[in-house]
Amino acid sequence: MTTAWRVADVVDARPETADARTLRLRIPGLTGYLAGQHVDVRLTAPDGYQAVRSYSIASAPGAGGVAADELELTVEELPDGEVSPYLVGGVAVGDQLEVRGPVGGWFVWRPGDTGPVQLIGGGSGVVPLMSMARAHAAAGSDAPFRLLYSVRTPASGFYRDELDALAGSGAAGAPLRLDYVYTREAPPGWPHAPGRLMRDALTDAVFPPADDPTFYICGSTPFVEAVSGWLVDAGHAPDRIRTERYGGIGGAP
Amino acid sequence: MGIISSGFSGRRRNDDPRVPPGQYVTESFPVLSAGPTPRVTHDEWAFTLTTEKGVEHRWSWEEFLALPQEDVATDIHCVTSWSKLGTSWRGVSLDTLFAEVDTDYEYTMAHSYGGYTTNVPLKDLLDGKAWIAHSFDGADLAPEHGGPARLLVPHLYFWKSAKWVNGLQMLPQDQPGFWEQNGYNMHGDPWTEERYW
Numbered sequence: 001m002t003t004a005w006r007v008a009d010v011v012d013a014r015p016e017t018a019d020a021r022t023l024r025l026r027i028p029g030l031t032g033y034l035a036g037q038h039v040d041v042r043l044t045a046p047d048g049y050q051a052v053r054s055y056s057i058a059s060a061p062g063a064g065g066v067a068a069d070e071l072e073l074t075v076e077e078l079p080d081g082e083v084s085p086y087l088v089g090g091v092a093v094g095d096q097l098e099v100r101g102p103v104g105g106w107f108v109w110r111p112g113d114t115g116p117v118q119l120i121g122g123g124s125g126v127v128p129l130m131s132m133a134r135a136h137a138a139a140g141s142d143a144p145f146r147l148l149y150s151v152r153t154p155a156s157g158f159y160r161d162e163l164d165a166l167a168g169s170g171a172a173g174a175p176l177r178l179d180y181v182y183t184r185e186a187p188p189g190w191p192h193a194p195g196r197l198m199r200d201a202l203t204d205a206v207f208p209p210a211d212d213p214t215f216y217i218c219g220s221t222p223f224v225e226a227v228s229g230w231l232v233d234a235g236h237a238p239d240r241i242r243t244e245r246y247g248g249i250g251g252a253p
Numbered sequence: 254m255g256i257i258s259s260g261f262s263g264r265r266r267n268d269d270p271r272v273p274p275g276q277y278v279t280e281s282f283p284v285l286s287a288g289p290t291p292r293v294t295h296d297e298w299a300f301t302l303t304t305e306k307g308v309e310h311r312w313s314w315e316e317f318l319a320l321p322q323e324d325v326a327t328d329i330h331c332v333t334s335w336s337k338l339g340t341s342w343r344g345v346s347l348d349t350l351f352a353e354v355d356t357d358y359e360y361t362m363a364h365s366y367g368g369y370t371t372n373v374p375l376k377d378l379l380d381g382k383a384w385i386a387h388s389f390d391g392a393d394l395a396p397e398h399g400g401p402a403r404l405l406v407p408h409l410y411f412w413k414s415a416k417w418v419n420g421l422q423m424l425p426q427d428q429p430g431f432w433e434q435n436g437y438n439m440h441g442d443p444w445t446e447e448r449y450w
Contacts, residue, residue: 003446007256044255044257045262046257046259052277053334082264086261091258101449103436103449105434105435106435221283221284225290225397228288229289231289238367242287243288245283
């Protein structure tokens with residue numbers, strides 16, 4: 001019964017970056033979810049005004065100490081946002097929110113999926129991909145997993161320590177291969193000047209068509225349009241490329 | 254009423270009667286797609302309406318543009334909670350396309366370049382309720398918004414307005430399309446919030 005609104009308790013809150021925060025929600029009756037799904041969050045102001053927005057789930061079922069009736073959202077505060085400033089800077093542990101879902105059966109990864117998976121995230125678009133990477137690691141899956149993560153600066157990346165741990169400094173057998181692209185500012189000693197992800201850098205950092213990977217791409221609309229178009233040009237089958245665009249729900253939240 | 258968040262005031266009071274419940278108004282035109290944007294030229298474009306008798310009514314791009322054109326001013330509502338008011342489209346009414354079509358079936362499946370499908374009852378397509386639109390705001394419809402042409406069924410949530418549409422198939426009973434198999438409602442009326450399963 002995904003359409004019913006349920007009351008969730010905020011049981012943990014921690015910053016990810018200067019303008020993004022992860023909230024852990026306990027949802028009585030939550031019976032599981034798929035990596036990559038989202039929930040709708042509804043806020044009600046004292047005068048009865050309500051606002052609803054969709055947020056991707058960041059956690060994976062049963063992984064990372066998140067209980068079976070809990071899930072985590074990572075919310076980035078948008079400059080003209082109506083809901084996100086309250087979720088990032090207002091709501092506190094012990095408060096309650098209303099949630100609907102989890103929802104979605106397409107932009108999801110299931111632990112039984114065995115083929116290579118290429119995750120490509122731009123900015124806060126990494127959130128549903130992190131759920132997949134966590135689910136993959138928690139399941140001990142043998143499916144080859146790679147993440148290409150485009151961030152503005154080193155400080156704007158989400159989950160940096162956890163991603164580094166999953167990638168194991170590039171060690172063979174690590175559950176994740178991780179590649180960063182820095183668009184505005186790179187870390188000291190980084191071999192590339194900062195700049196937008198380009199076609200050649202993309203094709204160099206993803207599984208080749210011969211590996212028949214499934215792509216999950218999430219970011220702004222220009223990012224997703226460019227990346228998915230380049231992948232098709234490079235010979236990847238369009239039906240293996242799954243996209244989600246936070247611009248779609250983020251034009252004004 | 255719901256749980257009150259005392260620190261939340263909100264800024265976008267939706268007392269506009271054009272805005273369905275649970276929606277907020279945006280000035281931008283967000284993009285939502287399940288995969289890459291298909292690139293379809295006008296030369297290769299065709300729209301095919303297929304009946305239960307296997308009859309195919311087919312229009313090339315030139316034939317489609319030669320049909321009576323209508324300008325449509327309407328509000329659109331996305332299931333992800335945004336609504337965009339007063340949008341301007343140009344295209345061909347489904348009443349025009351169905352004028353010569355002989356069918357007793359009451360359901361349709363819309364098909365698109367790229368493989369997308371969505372199901373729409375025939376009654377939601379006729380009587381001035383739906384179009385195949387090729388222009389938005391006076392310009393060719395951009396590929397990421399469904400160009401060369403998309404279905405426009407503005408009284409239903411916008412995932413029913415299939416981008417890159419290339420056909421309608423008549424069906425004897427309702428069958429789920431792409432998003433309808435992936436968690437979304439079979440019908441999608443925004444005024445009764447038919448969002449999910």
